Amino acid sequence: MTAQIINGKELSQKKREEMKIEVETLRKQGITPGLAVIIVGTDPASQTYVRGKQRACEEIGIQSLLIEMKESTTEAQLIAKIDELNKEDSIDGILVQLPLPSQINEQAIIEKISPNKDVDGFHPINIGRMMTGQDCFLPCTPHGIIEMVKSKQIDIEGKHVVVVGRSNIVGKPVGQLFLNEHATVTYCHSRTNDLKAYTSQADILIAAAGKQHLIQGEYVKRGATVIDVGIHRLENGKLTGDVNFDEVKEKAAYITPVPGGVGPMTITMLLHNTIQSAKRFRA
Ligand code: NDP
Numbered sequence: 001m002t003a004q005i006i007n008g009k010e011l012s013q014k015k016r017e018e019m020k021i022e023v024e025t026l027r028k029q030g031i032t033p034g035l036a037v038i039i040v041g042t043d044p045a046s047q048t049y050v051r052g053k054q055r056a057c058e059e060i061g062i063q064s065l066l067i068e069m070k071e072s073t074t075e076a077q078l079i080a081k082i083d084e085l086n087k088e089d090s091i092d093g094i095l096v097q098l099p100l101p102s103q104i105n106e107q108a109i110i111e112k113i114s115p116n117k118d119v120d121g122f123h124p125i126n127i128g129r130m131m132t133g134q135d136c137f138l139p140c141t142p143h144g145i146i147e148m149v150k151s152k153q154i155d156i157e158g159k160h161v162v163v164v165g166r167s168n169i170v171g172k173p174v175g176q177l178f179l180n181e182h183a184t185v186t187y188c189h190s191r192t193n194d195l196k197a198y199t200s201q202a203d204i205l206i207a208a209a210g211k212q213h214l215i216q217g218e219y220v221k222r223g224a225t226v227i228d229v230g231i232h233r234l235e236n237g238k239l240t241g242d243v244n245f246d247e248v249k250e251k252a253a254y255i256t257p258v259p260g261g262v263g264p265m266t267i268t269m270l271l272h273n274t275i276q277s278a279k280r281f282r283a
Helices: 008-028 044-060 075-087 106-112 124-131 140-151 171-180 195-199 262-282
Strands: 034-040 063-069 093-096 160-164 184-188 204-207 225-228
Touching (some): 008 044, 008 140, 008 262, 044 063, 075 093, 075 106, 124 171, 140 225, 140 262, 160 171, 171 184
Parallel strands (some): 034 063, 160 184
16 A cells, blocks of 8 residues: 555645635735734744745735844743734734743743734633634644645544644644544653554554654554654755654555645644634724
8 A cells, every 4th residue: 555645735725725815805805914923033943934934924915024033032022022912903913933042931922922813822712712612723733734634534533543742732732623523532752651552553643743753664554644743854954754754655545744744734724823813803
């Protein structure tokens, strides 16, 4: 068996074409969706991610405002900036690029962003709403993963989803979203004994450990769907994931590639949340 590729780049393009039309309609009503992106310091990876988000906004007609703050920025200064943006009517979404310098408490910052502008879906109010199945901004990477699985009409209900990773931004929420879709969910993490015993039972396996090629062919059940969230840069400059793609594609029924899988979908769902915010609070 050679797995079918779930192409996140293509799915993103399709969704972004639809979003372009939605934004055009909003603009005709005098509403230009606006996203503010705050970056603190000069971390090169963060700068690349921020540029990618800005470019994606511009492509579909969302106004993006980049706010660059110095590495030495204090928590109070960052909070003051967020307060300003919370009050600014032309801004529908506020994103603070993580990680932040060590003098700033990330959780304190996340909680300062208005839940109505929290397009990353990290605010405890949005997380609570997601857990209780209410309308909210869903976190972008987990939402993108669900959309990818659904795009191939893969059954979720009653299936066993195994999530490797339990971070607040990927692992925990992605498991919750699959639970909301009536899957049976198992979480694995760095303290899990015998990881393979769990992953090899998965109908849908989500690899979000941040460990290059942790998931080998023998970790995967034949016919499974394998979603690779990991991003690792190799010495030759190329990107790879948490999954040994060449091995696993011979066993899985569906697989996401790196690059061109979950990454583009994450940005697409950020655009989606920004448009939803403009519609919800301004249209
Ligand atoms: P974190 O480092 O915050 O979390 C990693 C999780 O994996 C932790 O829960 C950790 O367990 C678990 N883990 C680590 N090693 C193992 C192991 N050997 N076996 C089982 N579990 C393990 O990472 P993130 O969730 O932020 O990101 C994960 C990966 O996804 C990274 O490569 C990141 O770059 C990528 N990423 C990609 C995105 C995209 O858009 N494609 C978006 C966000 C992240 P424990 O809790 O016990 O420490």
